[in-house]
Amino acid sequence: MLDTGNFILVSQNYINLWETFSQPTDMMLPMQQLDQGTKVNARYPEMNYSTGKFHLKVGDDGNLAFYPTSDPWLASDTYWVSNTKDSGFRLIFNQSGQVYLTARNGTLLKLVTLDTFPTNEFYQRAILEYDGVFKQYVHPKGENSSSALVLGWSMVSSLIPPNICESIRQTTGSGACGFNSYCALGDNQRPRCHCPPGYTPLDSTNEMNGCREDFVPQSCDGSRPETDHCYFWRQRKLLQKEIPLSNGRMDPSEDGKALIKVRINNSTSKSTGDGNKNSTQIIIGSVLLSSSIFMNLLLLLITYLIYRSFQSRDSKLSRPVQINQATSMQTFTYQELQEATDELKGELGRGAFGTVYKGVLGSEDTNFVE
Structure with a gap:
């Protein structure tokens, strides 16, 4: 175990056989380098280190990209990209605390984090958080440190991306949060996931996992489900989305309004079937009533014609010829x-x-x- 935090397996000839720096999980440490094809995986929830849905990777195309899907990823899936196509080669976390992307010849192409902190005074780490945000933290090495930072881990760099709720705009997918939920920035600029009215979290231990309907879905005849909808009013256009809801986000700057269809009461499929039965009875009653009215009118017409016929005959008999x-x-x-x-x-x-x-x-x- 080196002072840098890199754990290495070596042969008897001191040849590196395996090291943690070349097999990263969700973070980078000073002196660590990631070459093309190396990927960092965010954890699943905050306290579970299983692989989550967010990743960063130095792609073979030369771009450092953040994306919320599994491999193979598409360019349209990325929510942050370095724009260094055909030139990016290696991501480096140097001793000064900066994370940057270089070309194959070592030329600096893109600064990912800007702040610098000497490694002799601070422990440092950069992490791809479970919510998809890349951040840098520092921790003073002792109480006599010249830093004005309080003891403990402190975030020192800007979030990447600054607003992940707005950055993820996939055509399909769950967005920054899970299906049937929406993303909003908290006071610490970290994304928070919320359930709309009528929905509850799918997993109480992980708010990023989406929400489920807290009511019985609609149905046409008790056995065939009817599609639920969500309507969005944006730029004088009414858009319709089907369940499950995806890419939900809240932003005061957005000129739009969402209308979500929610059942008023938590009735069951059986009661829905009874309602359909009642509707059928109403239709049958209406048809019978209409038929009765038609027959009555027809009888009145026949009676009138017979009366006119007798009246005409009597008139002829009483008139002299x-x-x-x-x-x-x-x-x-x-x-x-x-x-x-x-x-x-x-x-x-x-x-x-x-x-x-x-x-x-x-x-x-x-x-x-x-």
């Missing part, structure tokens, strides 16, 4: 027949159709006897 000169046929009223037969006094005989009387009718041309 003039003689048809072509057929010599004429109809008479009962009063006219009484006058013609002298009050029905001239009976001629009786038959199957009634009694026959003799009478005389007056006419302009001649007299007709019947």
Whole structure:
């Protein structure tokens, strides 16, 4: 174990067989160097040293990149990049406390941290935190240190990136926080993950792990789930996102508003099915009512037509008809027949159709006897 903190396995000939500096976990120490292809992995949560979702790597393309996905990573996934394509080769943490990227010939290309602290007065470390932020810490080596810093580890460099909530803008993915949650900077400029109303943390020991719905999801018939949505109003446009929600973040400078669909009460799928049953009954009742109204109107129309038909026939029977000169046929009223037969006094005989009387009718041309 060297004073630098590098643990080395050597052969009998003092040849380095393996060392921790070439197999980093989540941090770098002074005098440590990372060549192309070497990766640093953030821990999973704060107190769990399993590999998390954030990484930094000196890529084969020459860029030092921070990204929140596993290999192989895409350029679109990076949330901080050194912009040293085709030239970056080695990341160095020197004795003065600076972290920088150099070319293959040793030329300095990019300063990652700016502050300097002598190693004879301070312990130093640079770490990729579990929340994806790269920071540098120092610790005074003794009480007689000339530093004005209080005893203990203190953060001395700017965060990289300064606002990870806004830096991660993947097309798909969970963002700085997990799915169904949103990221907001805390008082210490560290990202904090929150659940929106109606949601609870998926893992109480790790706020970065996302949130879950604290209510029964919607369904159409109790068995087939209906897609939940989240609506975003930005720049006079309404955008729609489906569950699970991704890339959530809060920023006062953003000109936008999010509307998240949440069930009012925690009803079950069974009650949802009953509601659908009631809806079906309402539809059936409406159809029957409409059919009843139609039948009533139809009956009223038929009754009216029958009434008009009888009225028309009665009108024809009561109206006297003039003689048809072509057929010599004429109809008479009962009063006219009484006058013609002298009050029905001239009976001629009786038959199957009634009694026959003799009478005389007056006419302009001649007299007709019947």
